[in-house]
Amino acid sequence: MAITGAASETAARVRLGMVGGGRDAFIGAVHRIAARMDDRYELVAGCFSSTPEKALASAADLGVARGYASFAEMAAREARRKDGIEAVAIVTPNHMHAPVAMQFLRRGIHVICDKPLTATLAEAKRLAKAAEASGVIFALTHNYTGYPMIRQAKAMVDAGELGDIRLVQVEYAQDWLAEPIETSGHKQADWRTDPARTGVGGATGDIGTHAFNLAGFVTGLQVEELAADLQSFVPGRRVDDNAHVMLRYQGGARGMLWCSQVATGNENALRLRVLGTKASLDWSQEEPNVLWVSPLGQPQYRITRMGAGSGPEAARVSRVPPGHPEGYLEGFANIYAEVARAILARREGAAPDPAVTFPGLREGLAGVAFVDACVRSSSRNAAWVKLAV
Numbered sequence: 086m087a088i089t090g091a092a093s094e095t096a097a098r099v100r101l102g103m104v105g106g107g108r109d110a111f112i113g114a115v116h117r118i119a120a121r122m123d124d125r126y127e128l129v130a131g132c133f134s135s136t137p138e139k140a141l142a143s144a145a146d147l148g149v150a151r152g153y154a155s156f157a158e159m160a161a162r163e164a165r166r167k168d169g170i171e172a173v174a175i176v177t178p179n180h181m182h183a184p185v186a187m188q189f190l191r192r193g194i195h196v197i198c199d200k201p202l203t204a205t206l207a208e209a210k211r212l213a214k215a216a217e218a219s220g221v222i223f224a225l226t227h228n229y230t231g232y233p234m235i236r237q238a239k240a241m242v243d244a245g246e247l248g249d250i251r252l253v254q255v256e257y258a259q260d261w262l263a264e265p266i267e268t269s270g271h272k273q274a275d276w277r278t279d280p281a282r283t284g285v286g287g288a289t290g291d292i293g294t295h296a297f298n299l300a301g302f303v304t305g306l307q308v309e310e311l312a313a314d315l316q317s318f319v320p321g322r323r324v325d326d327n328a329h330v331m332l333r334y335q336g337g338a339r340g341m342l343w344c345s346q347v348a349t350g351n352e353n354a355l356r357l358r359v360l361g362t363k364a365s366l367d368w369s370q371e372e373p374n375v376l377w378v379s380p381l382g383q384p385q386y387r388i389t390r391m392g393a394g395s396g397p398e399a400a401r402v403s404r405v406p407p408g409h410p411e412g413y414l415e416g417f418a419n420i421y422a423e424v425a426r427a428i429l430a431r432r433e434g435a436a437p438d439p440a441v442t443f444p445g446l447r448e449g450l451a452g453v454a455f456v457d458a459c460v461r462s463s464s465r466n467a468a469w470v471k472l473a474v
Contacts, residue, residue, distance in 0.1 A: 099428050101126040102163060102170035102194075104156045104185045105177035107133030107143030111273055112199060113176045116226070117147075119417035120174065125425035130163055130170050132156045135181075156185050164192035172197055172222075172428055178282045179204040179290065183212045186223075190215050195222040195428055197421070201294045201456065202449030204284030206473060209453040213446045222431065224424045225444040225452075227298045229355065231419030233390045233399035233411065234376040238359070238366050239303045240398040241378075247361030250304050253332065253340035254358040257296040258348035262288075262326050265319050280323050286456035287324025289315065292355075293344035293459070294452040298444060299357055300342070301451065303366075306334040308451075313459035314467045318347050330459060333469070373412045401440065420444075450474055 101120055106113015113133070120126040130151035133143035137154035144152025153159035163169035172195035175185050183203045186196050196216070202225060203209040216223045229235060241247065267274040276282045277291055284290050301307065310333050315325040326347045332340035348354070355370035367377040374390040388394040391407040402419040404411060423443040430437050454472040462470045 097429050098125060098127045099425050100168065100171045101128050102130040102159060102173045103128060104132050104159070104173060104175050105134070105181070106131075106174075107139055108146065109272060110176070115414065115417055116174050116176050116197075116199070116421075118414055119228075119421045122414065122418035123422045123425070125422055125429075126172075129168075130159060132159045135177075157188050160188035160192055160194070164194065169194075171195060171432070172424070175199060178276045179284050180282045183208045186212055187215060190219040190221060190223075193219060193221060195224075195424075195431075197224045197226065197424055198449070199226050200298075200444075200449070201284070201290050201452050202446075203453055204282070204290075206453050206457040209450050213450050216446055222424065222427050223446050223449075224420065224427075225446075225449040226417065226420050227295060227302070227444040227448065227452075228413070228417040228420055229295060229299050229370065230302045230442075230444055231402060231416035231423070232370075232373050233395070233403045234368055234373060234388070235299065235303060235357075236402055237376055237388060237395055237399040238357075238368060239305075240396055241366065242304055242359065242361075246364060247359060247366065248363030250306060250334075250336075250338045250359060250361045252358075252360040253300050253304055253306065253334070253338060254356075254360075255296045255300045255340070256343040256354070256356050257292040257345075258343070258351035258354040259292065259346045260349050260351050262319065262322075262346035263349055265321060267322075278322055278324055278326075283324060284453075284456065285324070285460045287317070287322070288326050288344045288346045289313075289328050289459045290324075290456045292346065293328055293330070293342065294455060296342050296344055296355065296357075297455045298448055298452055299355070300340060300359075301448070302444070303357060304334075304338075304359055306336065306338055306340075308332050308340075308455070308472055309335050310469050310471045311455075311458050311462060312467045312469045313462040315459060315463035325459075325463075328459060328463075370412075373416075374410055 132153040134140040175198045267278045313330040316327040327345040330342040359366045364380040376388045379385040454474045
C-alpha cells in the first residue's frame, strides 16, 4: 500500500523559533522531534528558558546559533531580519502562553502554541482577538487530533455512517499525580499544580482539555452547558486532580467526560466512544492504530490504520506500512506538518489545501472556556452552567 502522508512530500522548510523547552524540559523536545520528523522546519532561533543563562546554554546544547536571553528581544530582532523566523513554537508553562504569543503576533509571526491556549478565559479572549486582528496562522498542538484513526473516526461521523449522534463518552486517566510529588522538587508536577502557572484547572486544564477537544473534533458537536464535580484528592493540592463532567451538546446529544491524574494503575488512558443511531465507534490512545466499529444489530469489527476499511483521511497522515505502530510523536508531527502546509501555502500566495486541518484559536478558546465552566460549576455544587465563549 502506498504511503501518502507527510513524509512522501517534497520538503520545503519553515524557519522556526522556539520559546521554552530548554534544559530539563519535557515537552520542548517532543515539539522539536515533531517539527523535524517530516523535514518541514528548520529550528534557527530560540529563547529556551526564562533564566537568561539557561536560555543561552540551552541554545548552545541544541546547536541553535541565534539564542536569546528574552523572548521579547527574540521577537523584535527576528522580525527585523530578512532570514528571521516565520513561526514560533511556544512550549512554556500555561501562564506564559499569552504574553509570549502577543510579542510575535504584533510582528506578523505565525504561532504554534502548546495547549491550553492560556491560563485564564479573559486572557484567552484577549489573545484570540489579537491573533485574529494580526492575520497570522495560529495553531494549538492538540496532538491527538493528528492520529490517523482519529481522522478516520471523524471522516466516518462526517459521512453519516453513525447516523445521528446520541452519546459521547470520553475519558483521560493517569496516575502520575496520585502522590504529592510536587512537594519533592518534581519540575513537571511543580508547575502543573501551581494555579499561578497552570491556571484555575489542574487535571481539567492539563488533560481534560485534550479529552474535550478530541470529542469535539471527531463529532463536530459543540457543548452548550455542563455540570462538573471536581476534586483535589491529594491533601494540600491547590488545583483539581480529578473531574467528572456531564455535557449537553447543541442538538440534543449528551456526553460524559472523566479526567483524572490520580487514577491508580492508569498511564495514559485516553479513550473516546461515540454512539449514534446507526453505529458506534470506540478508540483508545494506548492502542492508537485500531478503531472499533459496532453497527446496530451487526457484529463488531475493527479498522486499522492502513488496513481494509480505512480511508484517505487516515492514509494522508500515515508514514509507515500497515502493522507498524504510529502514535504520540507521529500525532504531534502531523499537527506540525499540517501547519507547515498552511504556512508554505501562505508564503507562496496559494490557496490553502482544504484537506489541511489543525486546532486553532476557536478550539483553544473553547478549551479554556471548558475549564472555566468546570470550575464555576463545581463551586456551585455541580450546577449546570453555560460555556462563556
